[in-house]
Amino acid sequence: MTKKSIRLGDVVDRFGGQLFGNPEQGVVGIAPLSDATEEQITFLSNPKFRTQATASKAVALILSEADHNAIGDAYIGTRIITANPYVYFAKLAQYFFALNSEPVESGIHPSAWVSPQATVAASAYIGPHASIEAGAIIGDGAWIGAGVAIAKRVAIGAQTRINANVSIYHDCVIGERCVVHSGAVIGADGFGFANEKGKWVKIPQTGRVLIGNDVEIGANTSIDRGALADTIIENGVILDNQIQIGHNCHIGENTAMAGCVGVAGSAKIGKNCTFGGAAMVLGHLTIADNVHISSGSMVSRSILEPGQYTGFYPLAKxxxxxxxxxxxxxxxxxxxxxxxxxxxxxxxxxxxxxxxx
Amino acid sequence: MTKKSIRLGDVVDRFGGQLFGNPEQGVVGIAPLSDATEEQITFLSNPKFRTQATASKAVALILSEADHNAIGDAYIGTRIITANPYVYFAKLAQYFFALNSEPVESGIHPSAWVSPQATVAASAYIGPHASIEAGAIIGDGAWIGAGVAIAKRVAIGAQTRINANVSIYHDCVIGERCVVHSGAVIGADGFGFANEKGKWVKIPQTGRVLIGNDVEIGANTSIDRGALADTIIENGVILDNQIQIGHNCHIGENTAMAGCVGVAGSAKIGKNCTFGGAAMVLGHLTIADNVHISSGSMVSRSILEPGQYTGFYPLAKxxxxxxxxxxxxxxxxxxxxxxxxxxxxxxxxxxxxxxxx
Amino acid sequence: MTKKSIRLGDVVDRFGGQLFGNPEQGVVGIAPLSDATEEQITFLSNPKFRTQATASKAVALILSEADHNAIGDAYIGTRIITANPYVYFAKLAQYFFALNSEPVESGIHPSAWVSPQATVAASAYIGPHASIEAGAIIGDGAWIGAGVAIAKRVAIGAQTRINANVSIYHDCVIGERCVVHSGAVIGADGFGFANEKGKWVKIPQTGRVLIGNDVEIGANTSIDRGALADTIIENGVILDNQIQIGHNCHIGENTAMAGCVGVAGSAKIGKNCTFGGAAMVLGHLTIADNVHISSGSMVSRSILEPGQYTGFYPLAKxxxxxxxxxxxxxxxxxxxxxxxxxxxxxxxxxxxxxxxx
CATH class of the missing domain: 1.20.5 (Single alpha-helices involved in coiled-coils or other helix-helix interfaces)
Structure with a gap:
């Protein structure tokens, strides 16, 4: 299959930046400095790779003004100058990805089961063996993969993609343009029990999970429903794989968590935080905005001051x-x-x- | 939908406690001190919230005798005095939950597949795209969710609820009144291999997983089958999400594990233990009854004495x-x-x- | 059902070793020293159990030459002498397991969905509610369990077993004789985002996951697809449950990881390494061949020298x-x-x- 091409003039019209070179030049994709071919554009996001940049085969280079000045005549190809070349790369890569993707399916697969009381947008896709229970609403252009189980009264926003074998419990709400990866479980019961002379008495979990727009949820990640109030994941949050979010947690906008993170119940986490892999947060804590927790670190007290925090035993022979x-x-x-x-x-x-x- | 109401007189008949106030007063639900409405009952389980309790809008308050005496005339509503207000809350919340729930489905969904050699109780429910293989037995009132895979000769006890997309391997046994959450895997092969000059030779895993009554298993939790003998989870054990239980483990009655805990193979864990989130237990260890392991702690030796144990690096800037x-x-x-x-x-x-x- | 028997003479013909005793003697299974019955064979893999070995009821004993000499006349049964009794046990257990297993199914279950553009070997089995998308290739004797979702152009090698509710994303390749356990997710998007003034811009993940031959992947384990290049798992790798492998990782031959291990993106791990449970590896690190990481340890720098490495806080009261x-x-x-x-x-x-x- 021939890859579709885009004019560099159209690239800067669409994504901004200052073009130095021929706007009629076409590119068919974007690749890292060392991998890019003569039909592709590449990007320089770290000054220490300037030498690699000047040696790249790519027909064009996205770079910062500082790198542009530093490189000077050492690079003879076309340039696009922009404030953040890595973000520019991400957006252009998305563009090429969409350009070369197969058209998205729509309609209900003959093997799927959709309750007559569910509402599925005509532009949505329901994959093989998926099940959509009564009262569920599937938005415009949403994509529901094979074997996905959508329980009663769940709402899935427009353009959201739910990959194969995800389970979403009753009454949960997922916003628009989200991606939920396979094996994720949204809305299972929180871990709430009272202890009566050694035996555990279950506390019914009657809250929901509310997930905002533009949220990504990784493979095999679990987000529990609230006990009485709701568990809330705000817009723009990104969660990697194998993450556990306990009941009644509240995670602020654009916070990012790497794989294997665990957050115990009722933790309130601010905006724009980052959590390295396997970081753990105890229950009922408050984490301020802009807090960054290193991988493998255990947060056992509230953190009210932004900054980077760490706590793991250093590896040794x-x-x-x-x-x-x-x-x-x-x-x-x-x-x-x-x-x-x-x-x-x-x-x-x-x-x-x-x-x- | 109007919520169903219960008389306070009926509450104490059913759940015990001493009523101070009008037995004819009805309540439609139970909620925390700050959230309860005038139609609800609330509970005080921690003396430090006495002031909140006296200010609650709830029509009635569940509290201990000590709090009852301490509060005195500061609270004018109806009271129920009981030894453990939190347990009372849990039981009453269960009652309201059942009262207001939709009737439980029964029967086999037309999209499910049930082997003619399987035995399914008439009162059981088999959801969309579930599969029940030959020799499996599904007990009275059991509820099997969408996409659940029940392999050959598995037994599911009465009133047990298996949520969507759970996988249960052949010959495993699950008791009565259990709850298994979505994505859980019961009975996968244990991690048993012999090393022959660098290459791994698989040891067939021929044991089962035996799970008692009243056990809760969280989302995406895995419990491996035994190598030769069985993996055993006793009555009343509660496991949160994302937990790993290795082959041939034995977990004693009423032990509780929070999310992300890992237990390596052949560990023998006593009764009434608790494990904080992400605690880890090495293989072949023995943990006595009433041992409590803090979150994020690594258990690398047997623990024969009850008590609280901890081991994680303290977080710092x-x-x-x-x-x-x-x-x-x-x-x-x-x-x-x-x-x-x-x-x-x-x-x-x-x-x-x-x-x- | 009567268990099938094998002559000891046939055992040594098939698996090697030196037989002391009657080659006509039959055995119906293999079991540990203390469990073996008079119809079974047992094995001694650790000299400290010599006394147990001599007391075993088993009709025959597999042991090393050193143990054979040390035990002398204290044991009167038949012996097979071999260099590695534990590996001998594993192979013989595999043999008995196959001998007593039901014949493997083949064919496509009536409730499965197979795209007309997929290629399924006649000897392969496709279980209930499994789905096989266009362009997928399922090899000879492969076994696909209930509810498995195989996306477009996936290749599954001969004799590979994919257990219930596994999800495999488009274009991934799995070799021959692999075992993938339930809930595993192969080929979900890696965690790649650029940050633009606080908001995350997704970087399309266009690489694949390539898995070699004889690989075992545990329950609820996730292996992400590469961002541009591929994520690679070489031949003979064994991964336990609940493991997270980030995008673009490369794991060398015969490396073994116990449950709950996390490996961040672009880590390059050598051959014949072992990782204890819940060990964590940061991104972009290099780990040499023959490195052994203890359980619960965090690898925050590259390790270029073989050996055993540890880093966890010691548990205490x-x-x-x-x-x-x-x-x-x-x-x-x-x-x-x-x-x-x-x-x-x-x-x-x-x-x-x-x-x-």
């Missing part, structure tokens, strides 16, 4: 770890010894003064 | 962590310096005695 | 941990105090010399 871990276990005794030493020195100094005095 | 982590890496040298100092002081004291002596 | 964690937080001040002490001692010694001098 096993034999070295055995040593340091044994000392960590006995840090109390080490501190006591240090205090004794400090005291002895003071005593010594006092004695010494007596002698010298 | 990243710059501070960089410093402390560097010191942790070199704790051996720090200890050596301390020893040298101690020795020097002893030497000094000896010298000093000589001088003074 | 909670009260003790509270103490040591407080000290860890203040290790900087402890180090400063130690320095001050060292200085004071030097000063003291100098003074002392002055006095004595």
């Amino acid at each position: 096993n034999a070295d770890w055995e040593k340091t871990a044994a000392i960590v276990r006995n840090l109390g005794s080490m501190r006591d010894k240090l205090k004794a030493v400090e005291k002895a020195i003071k005593q010594n100094e006092a004695n010494s003064k007596d002698i010298q005095g | 990243n710059a501070d962590w960089e410093k402390t982590a560097a010191i942790v890496r070199n704790l051996g040298s720090m200890r050596d310096k301390l020893k040298a100092v101690e020795k020097a002081i002893k030497q000094n004291e000896a010298n000093s005695k000589d001088i003074q002596g | 909670n009260a003790d941990w509270e103490k040591t964690a407080a000290i860890v937080r203040n290790l900087g001040s402890m180090r400063d105090k130690l320095k001050a002490v060292e200085k004071a001692i030097k000063q003291n010694e100098a003074n002392s010399k002055d006095i004595q001098g």
